[in-house]
Amino acid sequence: MIKNYFKIAWRNALRQKQFSILNIIGLSIGIATCFIIGFYVHSELSYDMFHEKGDRIYRVNQPDIWGDWEEQVSSTGPNVAIALREDVPEFEEVTRILNTGAQILRVQDDVESNVYNEEFYYAAEENFFDIFSFPWLKGNKATALGQPMSMILSEEKAKIYFGNNDPIGKTVEVKDWQGHWQTYTVKGVIENIPYKSHLQFDVLVSLSSFSDQMKRDGWKWIWTAFGTYALVKEGTDISTLTDKLQAIPPKWAPPTTERIFNQTFEEFTKGYPWKLDLQPLKEIYRSGSPDFHTFGPTGNPMYVKIFGAIGILVLILSSINFMNLSTARSSKRAKEIGVRKVLGSQKTALIKQFILESTLFVFLGTFIALLLVQLSLGVFNTIANTELELLTYLSNPLFLVIVGVFILMLGIISGSYPAFYLSAFRPAETLKGKISSRFKGKGVRNSLVIFQFTISIALVICTLFVQKQLKYTSSLDIGFNRDHILQIHNIEQLGFDTESLKTKLQSNPAFDKVGKSFGLPPNIWTGDRYKTTEGNSDVVQLRNVRTEEDYLDLLGVEFVAGRNFDTSARPNDKYKVILNEEAVKKLGWGIKDNYANESPIGKIVALASGDEDEFEVIGVVKDFNFNSVRQEIGPLVIIHHQNDKVWDYGAGLSYYSMRLHQESFTNASDIQEVITSVQEEIAQIDPSFPFEYSFMDQDFNNTFVAEQQMGLVLNIFTVMALIIACLGLFGLAAFTAEQRVKELGIRKVLGAKISELVVLFTSEFAKLIIISIAIAIPIAYFLVDDWLTNFAYRTSIDLWVFALAAVFALAITVLTVSFQALKSALVNPVESLRAE
């Protein structure tokens, strides 16, 4: 009997090729989309799973003491780990890691010495590998980080530095911040860090290599550059432990606040608790690690949610399609069912037959979907920056079980409607063909079409707004012209005095302006605590950047009061500062319109760290975006880079920026030529200089790279959803056309024009789409409005976008349906009416 069912299913599929193909394609696309999104979501949720003691590893987070005390961040001071080791026996191990930033490495081989710029370069303590289980290839894991000047390399780097030679015991030189080469010994090689790790490093050195600095600053709670990780003892209750941790900062941090800021702990925290919390290792990536996680990638839980939802929706869409088409098609099977019943088939046998058939279809669809996944995963990996592989899933029994259950479920659901519906008829009725003339379920099918298009239209609207927002942010007036600015990085490697280089650069006719800065928009993150000298003013947190007059000139920021630095005419200007409007406001000196009454010019700001250095304000610049336009403009102090009274004078990363003289550039190779000439110039000064450059407009765009990626992926999935919905509509239109061919024939005999028939037929579907539009608009509005709250600068939610989506949906519908309408309207009524 089963054989007979297979045969019938196969021959039916062949006989109704169009339906079968539409059905399978729609289903396959849906399943494939769902698989890919499923893989993506699964991958996002499975970071840091490879550590053996993973379920006992926690990261210690603390408040953002430099800004919003209510927000927890992942960076802590060096002393936190020491305090935890001393006071909390519940921890088996506590370890610190430090991101030192990019380092210049020099490796001597038989022939020459090679210089490398390593970005993922961390310092860690001896017990790092007692907590984390990054797989070891060479060296002694237990002792490798025990000595100062020890280094551990990833497999890839070891290969690059030393080729096929054994790297253990070899030396690597690292340039320190004073320009001296320090010699490290390679003590171990580990496998390349898996991409699904929130810690990403190529080079790891022992923290004890910085023993001088650690001795000097290790007691500080404000040197928040460390990641503190703890391994708790088995059976520890985390919430009790977290409660206990709250006693640590009040006990350990006061020396920091008193010695550095001359403030009591309570004064420093302004009454906020210095809250330490324990974030489970597995949550770190997926929860979208808090700010200042500088050790590797962080996930974005919002995208996981958005894509997860889209995946499920697309799957639902295609399943609905499948059901819709199967049901529509099954009415053509009425006769077969009637005959089977007359010949003695029981209801259960018919139900079995239909369910088997649809399960078979779903199975085939799933198989094709897996092929599609295999074909498209490469492209997806490139777009979404992932490393998904089908094979890893196919070899996972749990995945296969889920797929199996899915096939059965969808098969049963989509098979059961026709099965139960059609098999319930009395055979006498089905044989007369009564079913096809008054086949029910039209209401159900129509609501399913409405549901499908509601989702598709809502997706289209959302996609349009994502694009609109991205366009808006990239064209936003940020207070200066960000285009045509070439930036050379790593200038700090040349030492502090780089005036000769500057002179050379200035003499290059390709550059209009040249300026040095310690920090570049949109990545100015440095900041400090300031106060005014008037009475007992509040301490405020301001961002600061050290730079020079030429850089401000180059940017072209607008002065609303006072003037720029002018150190050549007035050498003392290097001890003056320039504020932005926001900083003026924050310091309590009123707003712009009020400057006439109470000018900020000539007033004094001072660092709040207890030193008495005071800086006079000589200018106020109009607010400009020195961070991503994702956020509002913050308060900013601009300090002259030659101001040797600030504590970080001379330290930190520095850059030269050049505004390109546009007339000198006619094509891309011109730019490349100029860049090469700059590189050569610097190489003459220091051959080991790690030459790196960027363009400011690109840096600004890059702050939206996640959104752009999301926008792209969203586009793809929206198109998928549309294709699926249109396939469904097309199939349904074809079915309806077949059903109504007689009616249309009669209308034609009675004098209807072909155009009237097409309109009549199409308008019925258009009605459904209009209902969908009406439902989709408020849903999309809500979603878009919600998403836009992530941005400080939001594009307007314009009506025309909704209108565009609506027109688009209607156009697609008319295109899809009118083909079928025309086809059946053109049938000669003699043909269509003879059939009875």
Added chain:
Amino acid sequence: MLLKLNNLSKWVQSGGQKIHLLKDVSFWVNEGDFISVMGPSGSGKSTLLNIIGMLDDFNEGEYTFMDEAVHNLKEKHRSNLYKQYIGFVFQSYHLIDELTVKENLEMPLLYKKHGGAERKALVADMLDRFNIVGKKDLFPAQLSGGQQQLVGIARALIANPKLILADEPTGNLNSKQGEEIMDIFTQLNKEGVTIIQVTHSEKNMKYGSRVINLLDGSIVTG
């Protein structure tokens, strides 16, 4: 006696009114009868045949088939009953388009759970008996109307029924094909199969041994 109808009525509700399709129909059929049901369009011929074949319900009255009270039986029993004893032949043949002649013949046997070898033997026997061995792998669409009806009759007979119900079996055929089909019915009747046919044609009526005339759902003579 093979079957007996006693005051059987069937109606439908239309606009709050009862419209009788059959009204107080009573008659009986003995084994070996060849009955022709006649009457104008809409007189209830097909409805009567469907009810006898248990493909349709009735509202009132009694129907006894081989001493079983059909009106008291559950759907499953009824289905078993007609599966075992009744074969159907339709005006438009009602073969399954996706199955070959051989597979169409096999279908009733599948539902009666005959074994594979037995099915094969019975199908071969039927193909032989109706002289359609050469057509066994063709699909219905590849056959002429007369040939399709031959297959239809063969399918009705394959499960060895006691009663054949034929609803205008020659209605879609030309006169020559029609005669052949009627000859087959006559032959079957001689072999002991009871036949009830619905027909419009006086000529076909004459093949039967008894006539039931219907008008507006009631028996006029019978």
